[in-house]
Amino acid sequence: MKKKVLIIVSIFTIAINLPFTGNAQNPIIQTNYTADPAPMVYNDTVFLYTSHDEDDAVGFKMKNWLLYTSTDMVNWTDHGVVASLKDFKWVSSDNGAWAPQCIRRNNKFYMYCPVPNGLGIGVLVSDSPYGPFKDPIGKPLIKNSLDDIDPTVFIDDDGQAYLYWGNPNLYYVKLNEDMVSYSGEIVNVPTKPANYQEGPWFWKRNGRYYLAYASTCCPEGIGYAMSNSPTGPWKYKGMIMDGDRRSSGNHPGIIDYKGHSYVFGFNYAISQRTMSKHYERRSICLENFTYNADGSIKKLPFWSTTGVKQLGTINPYNRIEAETMAFSEGLKTESSTEWERNTSWDQGKKIADRFYVSSIHNGDYIKVQGVNFSKGATSVDVSVASLYGGKIEIHTDKINGPIMGTVNINISGEGDVWKTISAPVKNIHGVHDLYFVFRGEKELFYFDWWKFQ
């Protein structure tokens, strides 16, 4: 009997000491079609730069690059368009914003952006990972061949930077310290690793160099090779993930973050839900992976629907941007500038640039995972700009779970007057998933942020 009590006490102790371990859902971004993930860790935050398939894309229709951030790998904050083809004066086309990668050096952020069909690989620079990014050289950094796509950039411990790229050939060049020029010849890697197709991703771990890549089209899986040197020779080590008929393409982005290893890629799961035809409307997915003792990588199954475990929780007593979400349905995001609006003909001074959730209709929802009500709750504030008005039901733990509170937005407007509306909520404690479920007719309102008291 004594033993039984001890076991129960131990299980309870383990349970209260365990970090919150809810799983997210793949694909990780739902408000846009996204592909070609390029994650970068900076200031304890994951910055995920992506390419962007337009909502009406049939083939590749890609005008700009997007940015998402996360500190828990499950809730991602949408920052919208971070750069676009318009940032390059030498690009006249409005299609071709293919797979980018961003890296930090000397407190500047360098984003390498390929434009296909022989236009080349450009570079943009910013003082901030959020942009604005500018083209410092006014011409392509790389203009070598029709293969000039999919750049991956890496800075070695000795300060030498390398740019690899290419489909179907694999090239590299040594970048100068300014990161916007290079020295020496462009090298066409004589022996490509087996199954190399495109989308290389270059990193180093424990003194070993790695190159992951989209392998043998199509469907593309993710293969990888290792080397003792940043310039090869590269030895094929196997597949991180086999190709699968559910996704014709793939494209790796790999990081270590808070003690875990992550591989990003993409599938077509969101577009396939509603469309039987194949269109280039892709969605980024994320998995954990692990290394063996010899540095090789344990193979993964195809992208799961559950994704990765959450690292940490969300603090609901902070202002949380509405565009921070673990999952959503039916929603978009957009930005606008808010003006003082002195009279109907004088907009007055600029108050703020806002980025918010839009296209909100009856039944759409935002899921925020792992919200820690350590101090309980009495009320919620939401910042909204009304269109036809409606309400926000806040459900806990399931989309049809208990309603913690309802915010009524009983005003109609033109979506340009922002108001903070408060509503009482049931007091809950502990870690919960929140579902902000929208109710009403037509397009309801814009939603900027929320905060609990």
Ligand code: FUB
């Ligand atoms: O997104 C356009 C192209 O599709 C990329 O450059 C390739 O890697 C493939 O993902």
